[in-house]
Amino acid sequence: MNFTISKRARTLSMALIAVGAMAALYGVISDHSDHHQRSWAALLVNGFFFLGIGLGGLFFYALQNATETAWSVLVKRVYEGIMSYIPVGAVVIVLVLAAGSMGLHHIYHWMDARLFDETNADYYDELIAGKSAFLNQPFFWVRTLVYLGVFMVFARWFRKKSLQMDGLTGESLVRTHILTYKRGALFLVFFAVLSSILAWDWLMSIDAHWFSTLFGWYVFSGMWVSAMITGVVMVLYLKRKGYLPQVNNSHIHDMGKWVFAVSFLWSYLYFSQFMLIWYSNIPEEVTYFQQRINEHSTLMWVTFFINFAVPMALLMSRDAKRNPRFLIGVGAVIFLGHWFDVNMIVMPGAAGHDFHGIGLLDLGLFTCFLGVFITTVFNALSKAPLTPVNHPYLEESVHHQI
Amino acid sequence: MANKVIYAVYEDPEQLKDGARKLVSNGIKVKDTFSPFPIHGIDPIIGVKRTRLGIAAFMYGITGTCLATLGIWYFNVFDWPMDIGGKPNWHYYQNVPAFIPVTFEFTVLCAAHGMALTYLIRNKTLPGMPARNPDPRSTDDKFIIEVRTGDNHGHSAEEITGLLRTTAVFEINERQY
Numbered sequence: 001m002n003f004t005i006s007k008r009a010r011t012l013s014m015a016l017i018a019v020g021a022m023a024a025l026y027g028v029i030s031d032h033s034d035h036h037q038r039s040w041a042a043l044l045v046n047g048f049f050f051l052g053i054g055l056g057g058l059f060f061y062a063l064q065n066a067t068e069t070a071w072s073v074l075v076k077r078v079y080e081g082i083m084s085y086i087p088v089g090a091v092v093i094v095l096v097l098a099a100g101s102m103g104l105h106h107i108y109h110w111m112d113a114r115l116f117d118e119t120n121a122d123y124y125d126e127l128i129a130g131k132s133a134f135l136n137q138p139f140f141w142v143r144t145l146v147y148l149g150v151f152m153v154f155a156r157w158f159r160k161k162s163l164q165m166d167g168l169t170g171e172s173l174v175r176t177h178i179l180t181y182k183r184g185a186l187f188l189v190f191f192a193v194l195s196s197i198l199a200w201d202w203l204m205s206i207d208a209h210w211f212s213t214l215f216g217w218y219v220f221s222g223m224w225v226s227a228m229i230t231g232v233v234m235v236l237y238l239k240r241k242g243y244l245p246q247v248n249n250s251h252i253h254d255m256g257k258w259v260f261a262v263s264f265l266w267s268y269l270y271f272s273q274f275m276l277i278w279y280s281n282i283p284e285e286v287t288y289f290q291q292r293i294n295e296h297s298t299l300m301w302v303t304f305f306i307n308f309a310v311p312m313a314l315l316m317s318r319d320a321k322r323n324p325r326f327l328i329g330v331g332a333v334i335f336l337g338h339w340f341d342v343n344m345i346v347m348p349g350a351a352g353h354d355f356h357g358i359g360l361l362d363l364g365l366f367t368c369f370l371g372v373f374i375t376t377v378f379n380a381l382s383k384a385p386l387t388p389v390n391h392p393y394l395e396e397s398v399h400h401q402i
Numbered sequence: 403m404a405n406k407v408i409y410a411v412y413e414d415p416e417q418l419k420d421g422a423r424k425l426v427s428n429g430i431k432v433k434d435t436f437s438p439f440p441i442h443g444i445d446p447i448i449g450v451k452r453t454r455l456g457i458a459a460f461m462y463g464i465t466g467t468c469l470a471t472l473g474i475w476y477f478n479v480f481d482w483p484m485d486i487g488g489k490p491n492w493h494y495y496q497n498v499p500a501f502i503p504v505t506f507e508f509t510v511l512c513a514a515h516g517m518a519l520t521y522l523i524r525n526k527t528l529p530g531m532p533a534r535n536p537d538p539r540s541t542d543d544k545f546i547i548e549v550r551t552g553d554n555h556g557h558s559a560e561e562i563t564g565l566l567r568t569t570a571v572f573e574i575n576e577r578q579y
C-alpha cells in the first residue's frame with residue numbers, strides 16, 4: 001500500500017514552514033549582532049541538527065544491512081524516507097559554510113587568513129596557526145564535499161537497490177541482498193571515520209582553540225538518537241493512519257529499545273567528555289565547559305537532564321516502550337533535548353555574548369526546518385510501497401515476536 | 403488411576419512448537435519443555451508467565467547504587483576526606499562526577515551478579531545441583547515436551563498420546579510418578 005500524504009499533514013507542515021519562517025524572519029530583523037552572526041549560528045544549529053537526523057537514519061539503515069537484521073525489514077522504508085532529507089540538509093550546511101568562507105559571518109574564525117600570518121602581530125594566533133595543516137580552507141572544503149558526496153552516493157544507492165528488490169525474486173533477490181549487505185558494511189567503515197571528522201570540522205572548529213578527542217562520537221550519538229526517535233515516531237504516525245499493518249508491538253518495542261539504548265550511549269559519551277575535562281582541569285580544555293557553565297548553565301544542565309534522566313526513568317519498563325502515546329510523548333521531549341544539545345555545542349562559541357538563550361529566532365527556524373523535514377520525508381515515503389514487496393527477510397520480519 | 407507423565411520427544415524446535423500448539427488448542431496443559439537451547443516463542447504457547455527477572459535486576463542495581471554511594475561517602479568524605487588532584491572531598495556533592503564511574507560499575511556488578519544468581523537458583527541449576535531434565539538427550543539434539551495426567555483430569559493418557567502421535571513426534575515415553 002502506498003502512502004498518500006493527508007491534506008491535514010500537508011497543510012500542517014506548510015503552516016509549520018510559514019509560521020517558523022515568519023518567526024525566524026522577525027528574529028533575524030531584531031538580531032543586532034555583528035554580521036548577523038547570531039542568525040547564522042541559529043541556521044547552523046538547525047541545519048546540522050536535521051542533517052544529523054538524516055545521517056543517523058542512513059547509518060542505522062546501513063547497520064541493518066551490514067548485520068542482516070530481519071526484524072527491521074518492515075520499517076526500512078521509513079529510514080529510507082529519513083535518508084532522503086540528506087541532500088536538503090547538505091544544501092543548508094554548504095550555505096552556512098560558504099557564507100563563512102566568504103566572510104559573511106565569523107562563526108569559524110580560523111577561516112580568517114590573518115590568524116596564520118606571523119608578521120601580522122595584531123592577529124597572529126599561534127595556537128590556530130599550529131593547526132593550519134588541517135584547518136585551512138581548501139582542505140576543509142575538500143573534506144566537506146567528500147563527506148556530503150559519500151553520504152549522498154550511498155543513500156541514493158541504498159534507495160535504488162531497495163526499490164529494485166521489490167521487483168526481484170529468487171536468486172537475483174538474494175544476490176542483490178548480499179550486495180546491500182556488503183555495501184552496508186563498507187558504508188559503516190566510511191561513516192566511522194567521516195562522522196567523527198565532520199563533527200570536528202563543522203562543530204568543534206567553532207571553538208578552534210579547544211579540542212576533545214571524544215567529540216566526534218558524542219556528536220554522532222546525538223545524531224543517532226535523534227534519528228531513532230524520528231523513526232519510531234514516524235512509524236507510530238503511519239500505523240495510526242492505517243499504514244504498515246504488519247508492524248506489531250514487538251517492532252515498536254524494539255524501536256523503543258533503540259531510543260533507550262542510544263540515549264544511554266549519548267549520556268555515557270557526554271559524561272565521559274565532561275568528567276575527564278572537569279577532573280584534569282587543564283586550562284586549554286576546560287574553557288569549553290567554563291564558558292557553558294558560567295554563562296549558560298541552565299541550558300547545559302537541562303540538556304543533560306532531559307537526554308539522560310528522562311529516557312532512563314520513563315523508557316526503562318517494557319510497558320512504556322509498547323505504549324504508542326507514551327513513546328511519542330517521551331520521544332518528543334528527548335528530540336527537543338537533542339536540539340538543545342546542538343544549541344549548547346554551537347551557540348556559546350558561534351554567537352558568544354549575543355546568545356542570551358534560546359529565543360524566537362531559534363524556535364522559528366526549528367519549526368520551519370521541521371516543516372521542511374516532514375515534507376521531504378513524506379514525499380519520499382509516498383513514492384514507494386511503504387511495506388517492502390520483496391526482501392529475503394520480509395517473512396521473518398512479519399513474524400517478529402519478542 | 404495412577405498419575406502418568408508423558409514425554410514427547412521431537413527432533414526440531416519448530417515441530418515441538420507445533421506439537422505444543424496442538425496440545426494446548428485441545429485444552430491440554432503442557433507442564434514444561436526441555437531443549438538444548440532456548441526455543442524462541444515457546445513461552446506464550448505453553449503459557450509461561452512473563453519473567454520478573456528484569457524487576458529483580460532493577461532492584462539489585464538500585465541496591466548497588468545505594469551501597470556504592472554510601473561507601474564512597476563514608477570512606478572518601480565522612481571518615482577521611484581525601485584530597486585527590488586538588489579536589490578535596492569536604493562534601494559528597496562537590497566531587498560527584500568523580501564518584502559516578504565507581505557508582506555505575508558497582509550498580510552493574512550488583513545487577514549482573516544478583517541476576518545471574520537469582521536465575522541459577524530459580525532454575526535450580528546452581529553448580530552441584532542434580533539435573534532435572536528427564537532425558538539426557540535434551541542436552542544434545544532432542545526437544546522434549548512434558549505433559550502430566552495429574553494436570554489434565556479431563557484427558558486420559560491414551561487420548562494425549564494419541565493426539566501426540568498425530569504430530570511430528572520422534573518418540574513418546576510414559577512414566578509413572
